[in-house]
Each structure stands twice: as C-alpha cells, then as structure tokens.
Amino acid sequence: MRIRPLSFIPKGHKFRLSRQAAQLSFILLAWFFCSPAEAAAKIEYWQTAQGSRVYYVHTEGLPMVDIQVAFDAGSARDGYQFGLSALTSGLLDTGAGQWNADQIAQRFESVGAQFGSSISIDMASVSLRTLTDKPLFDKALETMQVILTNPSFNEADFQREKNRTLAGLKQQEESPAELASIAYYKALYGDHPYGHPASGEIVTVSGFEVSDLRSFYQKYYVAANAMVVIVGDLSRQQAERAAETLVSGLPVGQKPEPLPEVVMPVKAGKQHIDFPSTQTHVLVGMPGSYRKDPDYFALYVGNHILGGGGLVSKLFEEVREKRGLAYSAGSSFAPMFRKGPFTVSLQTRNDQTGQALDVLNKTLADFIAQGPTEAELIAAKKNITGGFAMRFDTNKELASYVSMIGFYDMPLDYLDTFQQNVEKVTTASIKDAFKRRVDPQLMQTITLGGSDKKSEQ
Amino acid sequence: MNKRLLCAALLWLPVFAGSAATKVSEHVLGNGLKVLVKEDHRSPVAVSQVWYKVGSSYEPGGITGISHMLEHMMFKGTDKHAAGEFSRIIAENGGDENAFTGTDYTAYFQTMEASRLAVSFELEADRMRNLHLLADELKKELQVVTEERRMRTDDNPQAKMQEHFNAMAYTNSPYKNPVIGWPSDIENYNVEDLQAWYQRWYAPNNATLVVVGDVQPKAVFALAEKYFAPLKPSELKPLKPQAEVEQLGVRKMTIKLPAKLPYLVMGYKVPVLKTAQHEWEAYALEVLAGVLDGGGSARLESGLVRGKQIAVSVGASYSLTSRLPEMFTLEATPGEGKTVWNLESALKDEIAKLQINLVEDDELQRIKAQVLAKAVYERDSNFYQAMQLGMLETVGLSWKVVDEYVEKVNQVSAEQVRDVARKYLIEDKLSVAYLEPLSITGNITETTTTKGVR
Numbered sequence: 001m002r003i004r005p006l007s008f009i010p011k012g013h014k015f016r017l018s019r020q021a022a023q024l025s026f027i028l029l030a031w032f033f034c035s036p037a038e039a040a041a042k043i044e045y046w047q048t049a050q051g052s053r054v055y056y057v058h059t060e061g062l063p064m065v066d067i068q069v070a071f072d073a074g075s076a077r078d079g080y081q082f083g084l085s086a087l088t089s090g091l092l093d094t095g096a097g098q099w100n101a102d103q104i105a106q107r108f109e110s111v112g113a114q115f116g117s118s119i120s121i122d123m124a125s126v127s128l129r130t131l132t133d134k135p136l137f138d139k140a141l142e143t144m145q146v147i148l149t150n151p152s153f154n155e156a157d158f159q160r161e162k163n164r165t166l167a168g169l170k171q172q173e174e175s176p177a178e179l180a181s182i183a184y185y186k187a188l189y190g191d192h193p194y195g196h197p198a199s200g201e202i203v204t205v206s207g208f209e210v211s212d213l214r215s216f217y218q219k220y221y222v223a224a225n226a227m228v229v230i231v232g233d234l235s236r237q238q239a240e241r242a243a244e245t246l247v248s249g250l251p252v253g254q255k256p257e258p259l260p261e262v263v264m265p266v267k268a269g270k271q272h273i274d275f276p277s278t279q280t281h282v283l284v285g286m287p288g289s290y291r292k293d294p295d296y297f298a299l300y301v302g303n304h305i306l307g308g309g310g311l312v313s314k315l316f317e318e319v320r321e322k323r324g325l326a327y328s329a330g331s332s333f334a335p336m337f338r339k340g341p342f343t344v345s346l347q348t349r350n351d352q353t354g355q356a357l358d359v360l361n362k363t364l365a366d367f368i369a370q371g372p373t374e375a376e377l378i379a380a381k382k383n384i385t386g387g388f389a390m391r392f393d394t395n396k397e398l399a400s401y402v403s404m405i406g407f408y409d410m411p412l413d414y415l416d417t418f419q420q421n422v423e424k425v426t427t428a429s430i431k432d433a434f435k436r437r438v439d440p441q442l443m444q445t446i447t448l449g450g451s452d453k454k455s456e457q
Numbered sequence: 458m459n460k461r462l463l464c465a466a467l468l469w470l471p472v473f474a475g476s477a478a479t480k481v482s483e484h485v486l487g488n489g490l491k492v493l494v495k496e497d498h499r500s501p502v503a504v505s506q507v508w509y510k511v512g513s514s515y516e517p518g519g520i521t522g523i524s525h526m527l528e529h530m531m532f533k534g535t536d537k538h539a540a541g542e543f544s545r546i547i548a549e550n551g552g553d554e555n556a557f558t559g560t561d562y563t564a565y566f567q568t569m570e571a572s573r574l575a576v577s578f579e580l581e582a583d584r585m586r587n588l589h590l591l592a593d594e595l596k597k598e599l600q601v602v603t604e605e606r607r608m609r610t611d612d613n614p615q616a617k618m619q620e621h622f623n624a625m626a627y628t629n630s631p632y633k634n635p636v637i638g639w640p641s642d643i644e645n646y647n648v649e650d651l652q653a654w655y656q657r658w659y660a661p662n663n664a665t666l667v668v669v670g671d672v673q674p675k676a677v678f679a680l681a682e683k684y685f686a687p688l689k690p691s692e693l694k695p696l697k698p699q700a701e702v703e704q705l706g707v708r709k710m711t712i713k714l715p716a717k718l719p720y721l722v723m724g725y726k727v728p729v730l731k732t733a734q735h736e737w738e739a740y741a742l743e744v745l746a747g748v749l750d751g752g753g754s755a756r757l758e759s760g761l762v763r764g765k766q767i768a769v770s771v772g773a774s775y776s777l778t779s780r781l782p783e784m785f786t787l788e789a790t791p792g793e794g795k796t797v798w799n800l801e802s803a804l805k806d807e808i809a810k811l812q813i814n815l816v817e818d819d820e821l822q823r824i825k826a827q828v829l830a831k832a833v834y835e836r837d838s839n840f841y842q843a844m845q846l847g848m849l850e851t852v853g854l855s856w857k858v859v860d861e862y863v864e865k866v867n868q869v870s871a872e873q874v875r876d877v878a879r880k881y882l883i884e885d886k887l888s889v890a891y892l893e894p895l896s897i898t899g900n901i902t903e904t905t906t907t908k909g910v911r
Contacts, residue, residue, distance in 0.1 A: 060499075061499045062836055064833050094763075101753065101759075102763070104753075105753030105754035106754040108753075109752045109754045109823045109826065110823050111826060112826045113830070114830075131830055131833060160762075163793055164762075167718060167769040167770075167790065167793065170717045171790075173717050174715070174897065175613070176612055276715055277612040278611045278612055279604065310544075310548070310554075312541075320601055324596070324598060324601050325600070326601070326604050327602075327604040327605035328608075347608055349603075349604065379549050383549060383551055386551020387552060387570075389502050389570055392500075394838050394839075396837060396838075
C-alpha cells in the first residue's frame with residue numbers, strides 16, 4: 001500500500017478488490033501494534049426515550065465529531081443465511097427515504113462528511129465523521145438518520161450488491177490468508193454462530209432475496225437493540241439531541257436472545273489444505289476469552305509476553321529473530337461476547353512448515369508450563385502502562401474504545417481502572433490462567449499452502 | 458448556488474482562518490540534520506520520526522530492495538546496544554515503533570509519552586552512525602525479508618501483476634523496480650553491499666527529524682542538539698537523475714497467473730509537483746483523481762459500478778508528492794459477464810469526457826469540501842501529521858506544501874482539469890496490463906490427518 005500524505009480522496013469503496021502494489025514495506029505488519037487497548041476518558045451515559053443506550057465523550061481541540069450507531073446484529077446473527085448481516089449492512093446507503101445511492105453519497109461528500117457501514121462477528125454499525133459547524137453537521141446527521149430509519153432495499157441495488165459480494169467471495173479463493181482463516185474458524189467453532197465467514201459463502205449468498213435483508217433489518221435494527229456513541233466537540237445538549245434524532249425513528253423492538261455459549265473442542269485437531277502458494281499459513285488455537293472474562297487481564301498481559309508485544313515477544317524472538325522462519329509471528333486473544341479465538345499464527349516457506357510449527361508449539365507449551373519470568377512481567381507491564389495514553393490519543397481510537405465498552409456493557413470506569421488491573425496481574429495468575437484456559441490437548445491446527453517440499457524461491 | 462455558498466462558509470470556519478494552531482518550527486543543526494516540530498497538546502504523547510533520503514528509487518540494478526533490507530538491519534545492534542535491544546528499550550518505555558521503506562524514503566518512528574522523547578533520540582542518534590552489520594544476523598534477516606516478499610507479492614496475484622506492470626511501464630526510471638526488490642537481488646545481498654549503502658546514505662545531513670505532539674519546540678531542539686549534534690556529517694555524492702525517457706506509444710501486457718478474477722490496470726505518465734511545468738498541473742491532476750474517485754458520488758463508482766455495472770470495483774490514483782514523474786493509474790475488476798476490454802473502453806470513455814466537457818460545478822465543489830474537511834480530520838493523528846512533514850521534506854519539496862495544499866486545490870478550475878486531461882491522459886503515454894486468471898491448480902483439496910473435532 002502506498003501512503004499518500006496529501007491525498008484527500010476517501011477510498012470508501014465497500015468492496016475494494018484491488019490494491020496498489022506493496023510500495024511500502026514495513027519491518028512488521030501493522031496489525032501487531034493495533035492490539036486491543038484502552039483509554040481514560042470521562043464517559044457519560046444515558047438512554048434515549050425509547051431505551052437506546054448512549055455513550056458520550058466530549059473532546060476539544062478540533063471542530064469534528066465521530067458518531068456511531070451499533071446493533072447486536074453481526075454475522076453471529078446470520079442464522080443459516082451466512083453473509084446476511086454483511087449484505088444488509090452493505091445495502092443501507094444504496095437508497096433511503098427519497099434518495100438513491102448517488103444522492104446519499106453527494107449529501108455526505110458535499111459537506112466533507114465520511115459515512116460508513118460495517119459489521120463484525122458480534123456487531124453491525126453505521127458511523128459518521130463530520131465537522132461540527134451547524135449547517136454541515138445537520139445535513140450529515142439528517143442523511144445518517146434517514147439511512148438508519150428508512151433504507152429502501154431496492155431490488156436493483158440488491159442484485160448489484162449481491163453480485164459484488166459474490167465476486168468478492170470468488171476472489172477470496174485466491175488468498176491463502178483468507179482461506180486459512182475461514183478453515184480455522186470452522187475448526188474452532190463448527191456450527192456455532194462464530195464458525196462461518198462474516199461475508200458468507202457463495203452458496204448461501206446466491207440464495208438471498210431482498211426480503212431476507214428487509215426482515216433482518218426489521219428484526220435487529222431496532223431501538224432496544226441500538227447503542228449510540230458520540231465522541232467529539234459537541235456539547236452534552238447537542239449530543240442528546242443528535243442521539244435522539246438518530247434513533248427516534250426506529251421501532252422499539254426487542255433485544256435478541258443472547259448468543260449460545262461456545263462448545264469447546266474435545267480433542268486436538270489438525271488439517272492441511274493444499275493450495276498453490278509459496279508460503280504455508282499456520283494457525284493454531286482454540287476458543288479463548290470473552291469480554292467480561294474474570295481471567296481477561298491475566299490472559300491479556302500473558303499474551304503480550306507470549307506473542308502480542310509487537311517486536312518484542314517470545315514467539316517473535318523464537319520464530320523470527322533467532323531463526324528467520326517468518327516475517328510475522330505472534331499470538332492474540334480476540335475477546336467477544338462469547339469466547340473469541342486465542343490464536344497463534346505465522347507464515348513460512350512451504351518446506352519449513354514442520355520446523356516452524358515445532359518451534360511454535362514448543363514456545364507455547366513452555367509458556368503454559370512455566371509461565372513468564374518476573375522480569376518479563378515487569379517489562380510487559382512497563383510497556384502496557386507506559387504506553388497507556390497513546391492508546392486513545394486520537395478521536396477515532398477513543399471512539400472505538402467507547403464503542404467496545406458500550407457494546408459489551410463494560411463498567412464505565414473500565415478505562416480508568418485498566419492500568420490498575422494490569423498492575424494486579426502476577427506471574428502466578430498468568431500461569432494459572434493459561435493452564436486453565438489454553439490447553440495444548442485441545443488446540444486446532446490449520447496449515448494451508450503448497451506441499452511440504454522445496455518451494456520455488 | 459447553495460453549494461458554492463456552503464463552501465464559502467466552510468472557508469471561514471475559524472479552523473481555517475489562521476495557521477497558528479498548525480505552526481511548524483524548524484531548526485537545522487550544525488551537522489545538517491533538519492528538525493521539524495509541530496505542537497499538538499491534545500494528549501500527553503509525541504511521535505518522533507527519522508526520515509532518510511534514500512529508498513528503492515535510489516538503488517542501482519543488482520541490489521534492488523537494499524534500502525528495505527537495511528531498514529530491517531537497523532534493528533540488529535550498534536556499538537552500544539546488542540541486536541534487539543533497541544526494541545526492548547522502546548517497549549519498556551511504553552513505546553510503539555516501526556519502520557518503513559518507500560520508493561523515495563526510509564523512515565523510523567517511535568510513539569511514546571512526550572516526556573520520554575530523549576529515549577528515542579538517544580537510540581536513533583546511535584544507529585544513525587554506529588550500526589553493526591553482522592553476517593549472521595544478515596543471513597537470518599534475509600530469510601525474513603524473503604518471507605515478507607512471498608506474503609506481499611508472490612502469493613498475491615494483483616500485487617504480482619502490479620510489479621510486472623511497473624517494470625513494463627517505466628523504461629529506465631527506477632520506479633520500475635519493486636520497493637522490496639527482485640528475488641535474485643534479495644538472495645545475493647552481502648554485508649559489504651549493506652555497509653556501503655549505510656555509509657553512503659545514513660548521515661545527519663541526509664535526514665530529517667520530525668516530532669509532533671505534546672512538546673515545546675525549544676525543548677525539542679535542545680534535546681536534538683544534545684543527542685544528534687555530535688554526529689559527523691557525510692559528504693553526500695549526488696544521486697544520478699535516471700530521468701525516464703519519453704514513452705513513444707501505448708504499451709500493453711497480459712499477465713497469466715493462478716487467480717479467480719480478471720483485473721485491469723492502466724497508467725498514464727504524468728508529472729508530479731516537483732517536476733510539473735506549471736505547479737497547477739499537479740493540483741489539477743489531484744482534483745481530476747477526485748472527480749473520478751473522490752468517494753461514492755464520484756464518477757467511477759457512480760457510473761461504472763452502479764450505473765453501467767461494468768465493474769465490481771474500480772479506482773483512480775495519483776500521488777503528486779513523488780520525487781520523480783509518476784503514473785496516474787486506473788484499476789478495475791470487471792463484473793460478471795464483462796471483460797477487461799469492456800472496462801478499458803469504459804474507462805477511456807470517462808477520460809474522453811474529461812477532455813471534452815468541463816467538470817460540473819457541484820462536482821468540483823464537493824471535492825473541495827472534502828479537501829477542507831479532511832484537513833481537519835488529519836489533525837486527529839500526530840502520526841499522520843508527522844508523516845506529511847517528513848515525506849514532503851524527504852522528496853525534496855518543502856514541508857510548507859502542507860499549508861498551501863488546501864488553497865492550491867481550491868484554486869483549480871474546471872478548465873485546468875480539462876487541460877491536464879487533454880495534455881497527459883493520452884494514448885501514447887498509456888500502459889495497460891490485463892490479468893488473465895489461470896485455474897488454481899489442483900483446486901483446494903483437504904487432507905485431514907486428524908479430523909478437526911469440536
């Protein structure tokens with residue numbers, strides 16, 4: 001990806017297949033230093049007249065605001081119609097009220113506002129970044145409100161977006177990373193709502209009708225299931241009015257039943273998928289931690305030492321620094337409403353897959369057996385608490401933490417107590433938590449790549 | 458009418474009224490190191506970046522990618538610090554760090570609490586002149602970079618196509634080579650190559666230090682004097698210009714690769730801010746890119762994805778801040794039942810429209826409104842602000858271009874957009890590549906050794 005410092009062109013394509021060639025090479029993949037992180041900020045909370053939850057933080061210095069409206073309506077709510085949540089979200093801004101897709105885009109872009117809709121496994125959301133100058137703000141907010149409360153779901157727009165999704169799914173089949181990830185989630189979660197790809201499968205998406213999307217929208221995009229996040233230079237009164245404007249047109253509806261618990265694997269599993277790539281993608285893991293997990297901080301700090309710490313971690317040291325086996329090697333917990341995956345991953349030349357997997361498994365097994373040293377723990381705490389302020393030093397990052405807190409109903413002082421919670425972690429609590437929660441006997445291993453012989457250089 | 462008023466209103470927002478809030482302070486040390494500081498007191502943090510004027514476009518044949526290889530080796534120790542210690546010290550100070558290489562620059566950065574800036578300066582000053590390049594470390598890191606290349610390029614059909622496309626489109630410009638380097642060049646770097654590259658380019662008089670965050674310029678300058686002033690400057694040998702020869706007709710290529718979807722890339726040779734005959738030409742090309750691809754209301758998405766439904770994905774891009782002349786590129790993936798040739802002719806129709814008709818007033822106003830708003834949004838990120846300053850300085854433009862940008866874009870007229878389309882987006886300066894998918898051999902077969910059980 002080329003970084004274009006002066007470019008103003010918002011690359012907002014919902015489905016962007018292409019990328020400029022790797023014109024910029026980082027020493028490390030950027031996702032490593034985007035690990036989950038928390039902030040300290042004064043979060044105000046209230047409910048709208050219809051019972052939607054609102055989380056607001058006032059920030060100063062720039063005349064802008066980030067607004068998000070989120071629903072418990074991610075891909076975990078697809079049922080057997082894999083991809084339904086994603087396509088429903090994708091249709092929202094293709095027509096609403098009196099406007100078609102062109103008019104909607106023009107309304108936002110004429111005031112310099114940036115609008116987006118997206119889903120994750122747990123959550124569906126629409127988001128807006130806009131200037132706070134009144135005429136500009138009002139036009140952007142009105143457009144967002146109509147999209148949320150009165151989307152058209154036209155047949156023609158539906159067919160087009162469905163075809164684009166199908167093209168995207170087809171293209172996914174040329175990406176070893178994406179194919180490995182799909183197989184991995186399937187291995188960990190099977191038929192649980194977390195087990196299928198969020199964008200769906202060709203066979204399921206092909207069968208959708210526009211009425212399926214409309215029903216999904218009507219069921220989940222309701223006030224009782226909505227949360228509003230506002231972070232920026234709006235007064236409390238302005239924020240209250242904005243929240244009310246956005247969701248008052250939604251029917252009250254009801255919150256969906258909580259998702260079922262994850263069924264844990266009963267034994268280890270190993271799958272190899274043949275694919276004509278020069279590297280083999282290796283994913284090892286099991287269902288790990290959830291948002292309100294009492295073990296969360298022990299697992300989080302422990303993982304930071306094991307493989308979450310970017311350029312400094314045990315896995316990075318063993319796999320990359322000592323042996324040069326991979327460009328990226330690390331581990332992560334992805335806590336969700338239910339147990340999200342604990343994952344250890346790397347990519348390596350096909351013929352050294354066995355060796356890399358051995359190093360990975362040994363590093364993990366040693367860590368579970370011995371836990372971290374006191375020195376490692378101190379270093380990790382220094383990194384986490386010393387860098388605490390940087391984790392929310394932009395409006396955007398702060399908004400995404402507030403969203404996490406609101407969506408998962410975490411305590412409002414979660415950010416203020418974060419550093420204390422990290423400090424409380426001991427080597428013993430890490431060792432204990434990993435022993436109970438990460439079991440080598442239950443790990444699922446996916447390898448996807450060329451056969452295990454000398455690969456082309 | 459309304460839109461014009463709206464835009465006029467935007468211009469008078471207090472944030473645009475003066476540059477006081479975005480003031481950059483500049484100081485040059487006796488050894489030539491340029492230091493740029495921008496205050497942002499919203500959070501008690503600061504980003505520190507060291508930019509070197511060296512990148513893949515500086516590299517001669519046979520050692521392509523060596524700037525990137527050296528970037529990796531910069532973490533492998535100095536006289537004072539063993540391999541990996543740099544990263545451990547930054548981590549213990551709560552820092553984030555990384556480094557990146559592009560065609561025109563190599564840059565290193567740390568983000569930390571503002572009070573720890575000295576930690577970053579001490580370490581960066583140390584590795585600017587005292588790097589240890591050891592054969593053992595190089596051997597391992599060569600493998601790492603080779604894995605990086607596999608992941609980014611070799612196993613990614615569109616990236617691989619882009620690499621071949623650049624190699625065809627440029628005759629002799631160093632932009633023809635990939636940043637990460639050609640495989641056989643990567644395989645054959647040795648310590649002497651890296652040592653020579655390091656000696657030639659890593660010096661205070663070939664670098665820019667940029668700090669953005671909760672800092673006072675005077676204090677940063679004093680700190681920079683303390684850590685960087687003792688470093689000796691180098692005598693820099695001027696870089697050979699390697700000016701691209703004129704293209705004398707359209708170039709086309711087909712790339713056959715295992716893939717699932719066809720893909721089209723088109724590129725027109727165009728000037729950049731540094732090389733344009735008239736400065737406005739670069740800004741007009743920037744606006745032209747916005748007319749085609751400045752959001753969901755822009756022509757390509759509206760016309761080709763939604764209107765004609767000929768593409769499932771389409772984009773236009775132009776980078777006016779490159780060091781050398783560039784390409785204005787268009788890329789697209791055809792929809793079901795459409796071909797890359799359908800797409801090519803649809804894209805050329807769009808270009809033709811730009812050459813014949815003037816861009817609509819409201820289109821132009823929308824682009825300008827987005828530019829104005831984005832100038833505010835960008836200030837949400839210290840990193841991005843530092844990146845702009847560092848990059849502009851490093852490609853040989855001044856950081857002052859940041860301050861002029863909004864105004865210069867605003868001055869672009871519909872006539873100027875038409876004129877650059879007529880002058881530069883012409884067939885003889887065009888290169889085209891088609892990706893022809895080969896079936897992914899053997900398809901995906903699953904050999905389960907132990908059944909995945911839940």
